[in-house]
Amino acid sequence: MNEPLSPELLRKMHAYWRAANFLSVGQIYLRDNPLLKEPLLLEHVKPRLLGHWGTTPGLNFIYVHLNRIIKQFDLDMIYVAGPGHGGPGVVANTYLEGTYSEFYPAISQDEDGLKKLFTQFSFPGGISSHVAAETPGSINEGGELGYSLMHAYGAAFDNPDLLVACVVGDGEAETGALATSWHSNKFLNPARDGAVLPILHLNGYKIASPTILARIGHEELEALFRGYGYKPYFVEGDDPQTLHQLMAGTLDQVVGEIRQIQSDARANGFTSRPAWPMIVLRTPKGWTGPKEVDGKKTEGSWRSHQVPLANLAGDPSHLAVLETWMRSYRPKELFDETGRLVTELRELAPKGARRMGANPHANGGLLLRELELPDFRDYAVDVPAPGTVVGQATRIAGTFLRDVMKLNMAGHNFRVFGPDETESNRLSALFEVTDRAFAGELIEDDTQIAPDGRVMEVLSEHLCQGWLEGYLLTGRHGFFSCYEAFIHIVDSMFNQHAKWLKVSRKVAWRRPIASLTYLLTSHVWQQDHNGFSHQDPGFIDHVANKKADIIRVYLPADANTLLSVTDHCLRSRNYINVIVAGKAPELQWLDIDAAAAHCAVGASIWEWATSDGEPDVVMACAGDVPTLETLAAVDLLRQHVPDLKIRVINVVDLMALQSPNQHPHGLSDGAFDEMFTRDKPVIFAYHGYPTLIHRLTYRRTNHQNFHVHGYKEEGTTTTPFDMAVLNEIDRFHLAMDAVDRASRLGSRAEQFGQEIRDKLADHARYIRQHGEDMPEIQNWKWSA
DSSP: OOOOSOHHHHHHHHHHHHHHHHHHHHHHHBSSOTTOOSOOOGGGBOSSOOOOOTTHHHHHHHHHHHHHHHHHHTOEEEEEEOSTTOHHHHHHHHHHTTHHHHHOTTSOSSHHHHHHHHHHBTSTTSBOSSOOTTSTTOOSOTTSSSOHHHHHHHHHTTOTTEEEEEEEETTGGGSHHHHHHGGGGGGOOTTTSOEEEEEEEEOSBSSSSBOTGGGSOHHHHHHHHHHHTEEEEEEEOSOHHHHHHHHHHHHHHHHHHHHHHHHHHHHHOOOSOOOEEEEEEEOOTTTTSOSEETTEEOTTSGGGSSOSOOOTTTOHHHHHHHHHHHHTTOHHHHBOTTSOBOHHHHTTSOOGGGSTTTOGGGGGGGTOOOOOOOOGGGGOOOOSSTTSSEEEHHHHHHHHHHHHHHHTTTTTOEEEEESSOTTTTTOGGGGGTOOEEOOSOOOTTOOSEETTOOEEEOSOHHHHHHHHHHHHHTTOEEEEEEEGGGGGGGHHHHHHHHHHHHHHTTOTTOOOOBOEEEEEESOGGGOTTTOGGGOOOTHHHHHHTSOTTTEEEEOOSSHHHHHHHHHHHHHOBSOEEEEEOOOSEEEOOOOHHHHHHHHHHSEEEOGGGSOSSSOSEEEEEESHHHHHHHHHHHHHHHHHOTTOOEEEEEESBGGGGSOTTTOTTOOOHHHHHHHHOSSSOEEEEESSOTHHHHHHHTTSTTGGGEEEEOOOSOOOSOOHHHHHHHTTOSHHHHHHHHHHHOGGGTHHHHHHHHHHHHHHHHHHHHHHHHSSOOHHHHTOOOOO
C-alpha cells in the first residue's frame, strides 16, 4: 500500500487529530478542569449537556488532512462544514491553529483560555453548538442543513485560485437542496473559476435512523456520483492509522487532478466539462468515542449523534466513562504545562492567511470591491406628464443591469442569478453583454449560453439563492430575479441568511458584505394568465418578520422609481433588499428627478394628483398596480364627486410606514401625521396581504382610520383587471370605499355606489364575452 505519510508525520497528524477530538469533547461536557490535571468531578461538568458529537471526529480528521495539503501545495482553501452541528470540531481546529484566539483574545492559548473555550460552548452568553457567523473561517450557517455545497460553488465562481473543501454530511445529503447541489459542477468553468472538493462524509446515521446514502452499496454509490459527473474516490474504514495513509494519498491524487484540470483549461481554453474529483469518506459515527454506554452500542450507532453520556448527574458510572474517554486522547502528550498545544503539533498548521480559519475569503468584506455603477438617470423614461406614457419597468431596469454587468466584467465581480426567467422577467438586455453560464454539453441550436456566461440560470430557486449567498459571503456582488409566487421556495434560506447578517453585525471582525437583493416580478397582479398557483405576494410578510436593521422592502410604482431603488440596493451593504416590480407595459408617473426624490423619502404626497386644502379622504397606494388603480379611482371621483377633496400618497419604501423606533426608514410621527392626517379616512391600496399594512402602522395616531385593500387570496385564470376586481383593489371598489368613508356626502354616496355596482356588472359581462378587459380600462390614462 502506498504510504505518503512518513512515520513521524503520521504520528504528529494523529496526535493533532486527538487534540481536536479532546477539545471537541471538552466543549460539549466541561466547564472546569480542562486538561484533567485532577480527577474528573461532577462539578467540572456543565449542568446542561448540549451539542453533537457523532459527526465531529470525522470533521476533525478531514481538517487535519486539509492542513497538510494546504502546506504541501500552498493552497488557498476554505472549509465548508455541512454537518450542521459540527460546531465543536470547527471551533477546536481554529483554536488549535491559533486563529480563534486572534479573533477572541480572551480565549487564550493557555489553560485559562481552554477553560473559557469549553465553558462558552452551548452555554448562556457563549456560542451556539453549530458553525455560525461567530466561527472563524465559516461561510455556512450550520443551523439548517442542505446548503453547504451550493455555498461552496458560489464561493468558487470567479475565484480562480480558491479551493473550497466542502464536507457534506450524509443526513444533509437527504435534503432536496443538497441533492440538487451536485449539479453545480455543470456551471463551474475551470478556466476562470476556482474548484470545489466535495467530501461526502458517511457515518451511517441521522438522529435516530440510518441515512440513505450510507445504506447504498459501493457500486451503486459510485455509479450515482459518476452519473452526477464526478470522479469519486473512496476512503473507508475505522482503523485510524490505515485511514490516515489512505486519506493522505487520496488528497494528493485529488489535488493533482484539480490542478491538471485547471492548467489545461487555462492554457487551452474550456473544451468540455471535466469529471471533477470528489471523496466519499466512510467512518463510524462517534468515532473514538465510547464503544458502549449502558450495554448499548454507541460508537458506530445513532446513539452517538448528540451527547453519548447524558446522565452524568444521575449515574456516577457515566462520569467515569467520560473521564476514561477524554483521557484516551492522552492530553498530557498534546498540551504543555501552560495548556498550550505542544510546539511540534503547532507546526502542522498552515501559517497566516493560509489557515482556513483566517482565510479572507471566509470574511468576504475584507475582499469586497465597489461595483462600478453607471448613472441610473441615464436610463430614465421620459415622463412629460404623469400617467400619459407607457413603459416596462423591468425592461428598463434590465438596460441598467446590462451596463452594470458590462462595467464590472473585467473585475469578475458581479453576476445575476435567477431560475430560467431572465428573459421572461424582461431583463434580456443582459444578453447583449454576456450569456447564460453553462459548462455542460452545448448543441448548435443553443443561444445565449456559454461556459463563460455570467447570468446564472437553473430551475432551482435553492441553487440560485445558495450560489448567490456563497458569492456574496466571499466578497462579490449579485442580483436575484424571480417570479414572486415561487420565491417562497427559499423562505427558509432567506431566514438563515437574515440570521447570519444579524449575528455578523455584532461580530467585530466580520466586515460588511454586499446586500442580497431580490427583484420579484411576474407578480400576483400580472399572473392572470397562469392562474391561482402563480398568485401569491406573501414573501413580503415573511421578510417583514425579520429585524429592521437587516431588511428593506421596496414597491416602485414605475420604471424610474425602479431605477432609483435598484441603484440604491446595489450600493448597500449587509441588508436583504426585496424589490417588487411589474414587467408588463404600464403607465409611468414620475420623471427621474421626481422619482429619485420620492425614493429618498420613501413615501410622499403626489401633489399633482391631490386636491387643494385639507382632504376629506386620503388615497394611499404601494405597488405598481395598486398605484394605477388608486389614480384611476381618483379620476373617477373627480368626475362624479368633484367636491370631494382627495390627497394621494404613494409609498415606495414599505418600511417608511413603521415608527422610526421600529425601523430606521420609518417616517417620524410628526411627518406621518402631516402626510396621512390625524383623523381622516385612509383608503390604502396595497400590493400584498392587507394585514401587513395594519401591522406596520398600528402605533400611528390615525391607524384606526386605515382601510386597506390588498390581496385576499382570490385568484383564477382571468383578465388583469379582473384580478384587481376579485380582490377589491380595483378603481371601482376603491372609489366606492372613499365615498362611503366621507360621511358628509350623504345620499350622493348611495347614488355613486349604485353607479359603481353597475360598472362592475358591465365588467363581468364584458370579460366573459370578449375575453379581455373593457377598452375604457385598457386605454385609461391620467387626465386630471
